[in-house]
Amino acid sequence: MREFEKKLNTSRIWYAKYMDAAKRHGKKVVVGLAGGLLLVVGVVAIPYPGPGWLIVFAALAILATEFEWAGRILHFAKGKYDAWQHWLAAQSAVVRALFWCATAIVVVLTVWLLNGYGFMCDILGLDWPWAHSPLPIFAR
Incomplete structure (x- = not known):
């Protein structure tokens, strides 16, 4: 044991x-x-x-x-x-403004490329082809 x-x-x-x-x-x-x-x-x-x-x-x-x-x-x-x-x-106000404008451009372009605007156009029933992403993955 x-x-x-x-x-x-x-x-x-x-x-x-x-x-x-x-x-x-x-x-x-x-x-x-x-x-x-x-x-x-x-x-x-x-x-x-x-x-x-x-x-x-x-x-x-x-x-x-x-x-x-x-x-x-x-x-x-x-x-x-x-x-x-x-x-x-x-930095001066001009440099800060340029930085924030560049940031805004990045955001707007990314939302466009990811078809955020096209999606909203589809929901709202708007026929705005320019708002849709040019990427083939989001093609209609």
Whole structure:
């Protein structure tokens, strides 16, 4: 009976170690996938009005809980973002206006290319062919 109990305890210890390792690796995979997906969404959202940079920083913070490199990138990116904000604030009104006009052009072109205006024309029953995206994936 003693031998059996000894083997049982050994197997329990091995099982506990194995499960702890599996949980750690599973968590790392889940954090990596969720943080990576959120990071992609944030990078895509950067040029648009809204929380693009906030999403990027949140994704990097999530990734930094499991990956040391993400913490280094987060620290670096925050510094560069702050430097960019200070630089832009120090510029003349003309430079700031040009920056915001360029941002608006990027947004308008992206919505057009993704057929946002064409979609709204279809909903409203407008026959404006120029509002539809030129991309073949959105062809009617």
